[in-house]
Amino acid sequence: MRYTVIGAGAMGLRYGILLQEHTDAHVDFIDAWAPHIDKIREQGGVYVSRDHENRQLIPINLYTPEEYDGDPDVWIIFMKQMQLEDMLGRCAHLFKDHQVAFSAMNGWGHFEKIAQYFSEDRIYGGTALVATVLNGPGDVDFIGKSGAGTMHMCAMTNKVTDIEKAIFEDFKQANLNPEISDDFKGMCMAKIVFNSVVNTLCTMYQITMGQFISYPGARDMAMQLINEAYDACERAGIKLINTRAEELESVDYVSRTGNPLHYPSMYQDMSRGRKTEVDYINGYIAKIGREHDYVCRTHEFLTHGVHLAELAFQYH
Ligand code: NAD
Structure with missing residues (x-):
């Protein structure tokens, strides 16, 4: 499976890097915060700590929306609510009908914006009970021991699909502890x-x-x-x-x-x-x-x- 993470901040890095480490998936990242992108390029990856320890440099494939021309199966979207509209607009040329979008952002407002680019049957939501801190550009801390945190996921239509099952299996392997729910709202x-x-x-x-x-x-x-x-x-x-x-x-x-x-x-x-x-x-x-x-x-x-x-x- 191919995943592209929109928003290589704290949570985008956690999901993307765990998928890249624990599954066969191909993972790319898109971000727009220049100091972060510059730092990651300069140091050759992101410094990742696990519960404040074992700080390691992890190489990632990182692009701006304008540089990217990939065609993932799944977009994983982790922006802050206030940034999302602008970012989706910048990525619009990349969205295709066969792709699905998954987001476990906090609050309510993101799905309406995502629905401007993806039909309802191609949107999957999640809720992530896990703590992650972006210490600064190019430096992230996955709080909690390996496998910490839990998450729920659900299709916007409440129907379990094959692609959701495949995402669930990848999330499980990535130690994200997913559970499928049948009630989106x-x-x-x-x-x-x-x-x-x-x-x-x-x-x-x-x-x-x-x-x-x-x-x-x-x-x-x-x-x-x-x-x-x-x-x-x-x-x-x-x-x-x-x-x-x-x-x-x-x-x-x-x-x-x-x-x-x-x-x-x-x-x-x-x-x-x-x-x-x-x-x-x-x-x-x-x-x-x-x-x-x-x-x-x-x-x-x-x-x-x-x-x-x-x-x-x-x-x-
Ligand atoms: P984040 O702020 O770390 O990253 C989101 C985007 O903001 C990224 O594109 C990042 O590069 C950019 N960014 C980071 N610092 C910036 C700065 N100073 N100036 C400009 N841009 C900057 O966000 P996050 O913590 O990954 O959260 C994404 C979503 O997930 C939010 O809805 C959040 O509420 C939710 N969430 C977060 C956590 C957590 O522990 N961090 C847990 C569960 C859910």
């Missing part, structure tokens, strides 16, 4: 609600996931956000793949045991002066509420809270 929303708690609160208060969950009121705060999100989803007719109680346990487990030392990617963006994806996470939950006669007061407030934190960070 319910799967995506469960991750959005998770992120609306952990990413958002850790970012606003500039703390790790472990520090957040060690606060005695953390579960109450999480439950309030979960309840509000589930109330909005119920009004919109969206059933999540987790119950409210399971969602709370997932927040607790991943923060306390999974990645206690990790600052979520939203914090990493803010701390580097980049915009966060909050509008696509808490902002999206609030939008679902607004569209269904329900005000998600806490999610509305936290969307502002993160934007205010982005601003406050600039003053420090």
Whole structure:
């Protein structure tokens, strides 16, 4: 199978390099961040650490959208929400009818943009519960021991296809621990609600996931956000793949045991002066509420809270 990763950032590198190392797949990468591309070319690859250790130089095939002329079976898309429209526009000349697109980006907004280039039956979504940090240009850290993290994947049509089974097998070999779901929206929303708690609160208060969950009121705060999100989803007719109680346990487990030392990617963006994806996470939950006669007061407030934190960070 041939994969081309659009967005050789933290997650794109993790998926692409693990596929390149553990499967027969051919993997190419496309990126547009010039300092990153220049560094990778200058050093002859990407420096990859595994849980902060064993830093090794891994060669990769990296192109800008304008240089690339490959024809993969599967596009793996891992941009930040705000960058995606522009990047897809730059890659548009490469998209063909026989190809499929897979993306496990956080939040909601990417599938509408991807659907401008791929029919619904050729779009596969995912949710990745794993932590990866781009330390800087040409340098990435796959947090967690080998095989850390889990992911769900699902066709946008909810139907399991042969190509999905083939991607699943490759992801499995690559130690990404995939599970196939049969409910696209319910799967995506469960991750959005998770992120609306952990990413958002850790970012606003500039703390790790472990520090957040060690606060005695953390579960109450999480439950309030979960309840509000589930109330909005119920009004919109969206059933999540987790119950409210399971969602709370997932927040607790991943923060306390999974990645206690990790600052979520939203914090990493803010701390580097980049915009966060909050509008696509808490902002999206609030939008679902607004569209269904329900005000998600806490999610509305936290969307502002993160934007205010982005601003406050600039003053420090
Ligand atoms: P990333 O920021 O590392 O990379 C995304 C793109 O941004 C890449 O093209 C990269 O080259 C570029 N980029 C990185 N730093 C930049 C800078 N300073 N200026 C300009 N461009 C820059 O993003 P990611 O962490 O790989 O996230 C991709 C998607 O996956 C997001 O939706 C994210 O929420 C989601 N996600 C991330 C993680 C994680 O642990 N990193 C886990 C699960 C899901």
